[in-house]
Amino acid sequence: MTSDDFLSQLERHLASRLLSSEALARYDRGRLGKAFLAPLADAVARLSNDFTRARRALTEAASGDYWRDARRLAYLFHFLPRNYVKAAWVLTEAGRHAPLARQLAAKSRFVILDIGCGPGTASLATLGFLAALRPAAFHVNIALVDAAPNATQEAVELLRQAVAWLNAERREAITLCLAPQVGAAAQVESYLPSGGADFVWLSNVLNESDHASAERQSGGVPAWVKTLTREGLAADGGLYVIEPALHETARAAMRLRDALLEDDPTLGIFAPCAAAGPCRMLAERPARDWCHVALTWKPPPLVAQLDSLTGLRSQVQKFFYFVLRRDGKRAAEPRQGWSPWRVVGDLQREKGREKRLVCGVDRCALLTRFKRDRRPENAPFGDAERGDILWLSESPAPLADGLRLAPGARVERQSLIE
Ligand SMILES: C[S@@+](CC[C@H](N)C(=O)[O-])C[C@H]1O[C@@H](n2cnc3c(N)ncnc32)[C@H](O)[C@@H]1O
Incomplete structure (x- = not known):
């Protein structure tokens, strides 16, 4: 199942679960009227504002507050698909690394640790990625950690649904064991999987969870992130970090990348950097620059409709990311003469x-x-x-x-x- 197919299926599933039957009937006929979408569009606009202009208020008051009101639907219909394609893009890059793809395809058990999981966005993308990589049966343990109970519940529901869709198209089944945990990211001891995870995800969470910490202000590694990489990451696993492509959040994550590599010499950079060592952009470029990539995709119908009602533009997704590993692999493996x-x-x-x-x-x-x-x-x-x-x-x-x-x-x- 491609990401596009998955997101279309997901969108219809959310519409059938969360919108009225009349709205669903209209969705199935092609387009929801403005009257049906206006409250959702309003919540999308508010949440977008929370994540950008009012970001500080969101982080300092109570992160994840949006899971308690109408912005929850805004997250599910608009932000989930957008963050899904970012995670899928980062994984596609990993999958293009032939030895890594072979290594993953040969495994039959995987562990995912998804911190600040929200509705399970990064885990959903990882499941799709693994399903495409491995036609034979496999088992996945997923630890879902989020401060918001509504978020982990949603993640559990969507991951179960996603596995059912994937298995409907497969000869050999994927089996799933989900361990949702409501709590703070910093309580690492309570959710670290024994033996470490193949995929440790910090997807769009650092900027909310650790905004004011002294370590981040000074460019150090927060204690819980240290424990996470030392004890939570399998020897052949990857730490996948995604952050918004905003000047402040991306530069804080660039400093964290440097601090992690300095703090633990066994870690190496897989992507996006061409080599290990301190971030060259931080060291050499003016402070106004920040590292980010841009991904062009075709949003599913409701995302496109919500875009036209809110003036948001989802077609190009800009984001910051980095992937660390311990096995020395790099997205850009050295090539003689190039x-x-x-x-x-x-x-x-x-x-x-x-x-x-x-x-x-x-x-x-x-x-x-x-x-x-x-x-x-x-x-x-x-x-x-x-x-x-x-x-x-x-x-x-x-x-x-x-x-x-x-x-x-x-x-x-x-x-x-x-
Ligand atoms: C922007 S959402 C990202 C969700 C998902 N990872 C994604 O990429 O779509 C951030 C999530 O992190 C959670 N969160 C924020 N701070 C947290 C903390 N300190 N501990 C645990 N979860 C936290 C919020 O409740 C929210 O669900």
């Missing part, structure tokens, strides 16, 4: 040249292609999207404001969008 550069900026066109911000093994810099150097061999420089990796067959040369794409360099694009 250097990898993650695209972290949009194409800027200027007279006689095009530039984009890229992050490589030893620096984060504006990479310039002069118009006179345009060739079919370097066409991917112009076509690439934020989040792609550009592989260069020749090292770029220094320029006053960054680097110059060598005129004879071949450029290959490692993209997740086919």
